[in-house]
Amino acid sequence: MEKIDGFITSWLSHRKALLELLNTVDNEYLHYKPWDNAMSLSELVLHISGAMGMFVNTVKSGVFTPPPAPKSFETVEDLRTILQAETEQTITELESLTEEQLEQLVDFHGTKMPGIALLEGAKDHEIHHKGQLFTYARLTGAKELPFFVSSAK
Template sequence: MNRSAIYARNFESHRAALLDLYAQLPEDQATFSAWDGGMSFIGQADHLSGSASRLLNMIQGQAPGDLPAPSQSLAEARERLQQSMAAATGAMTAMSDEDLSRRIPAFGGREMPVAALLDAIVAHEAHHKGQVWLMARMVGVKPPMFVRMG
């Protein structure tokens, strides 16, 4: 398995587990947040979908783009998570080792190798997924395994 496929698999193992959890969340908890001013279940999903899309745009030499309007339901948020997972894993899988080594303008104008941005996408996904796991327990939902294997 080449490096880009490993990035795609790692991202997908986190996102697929997140989708498994979102499938369990009741619609009446869509706007729950764990603390005042924190992101809700919908907000977390939209943030992760939008962040992955924006970082991949940067990697492909495009402007990050604007975030779409907030999802109106958990169903819409789930669909965005699914679509951005497919787009991200497809883009990652298509990268060559040369692509992964290429340096691009990133945060604050600093240049970073594409591989470092892919690491950031996976770490960002895991960070927010941990928050969602805690939130789910707060509303009485038992999360699935933290990553989906296979």
């Protein structure tokens, strides 16, 4: 399916950059928050990952499907492992979507849109939060950041 293959390629270029970004973060900054009510760096990573799975499962089922509880971790490497595993699971779920699921209208918080439009919004959501994480990384002293998209295999 060309439509979903193009989506996966585009989305993965951002997800891979997020995985690369985690290489610039030290364990001491996992709970860093730039202000009191912000999500921590690690909470934001888990939010991004869980949200994409939520959007895909919502398109798959046709009804809002809440994200699972975030997984626990202790180190940046644990966080990378979680993100990598959830990325692989999301790829599998995306590849299983049918043309009908991509075209069906999904009600997401009172807005009805085709499944593919919801997925595009999900990618925009991830890009938005990934940008926040680039800022977090700079605020924690990271000097060399990856490019905002990645073509790594």
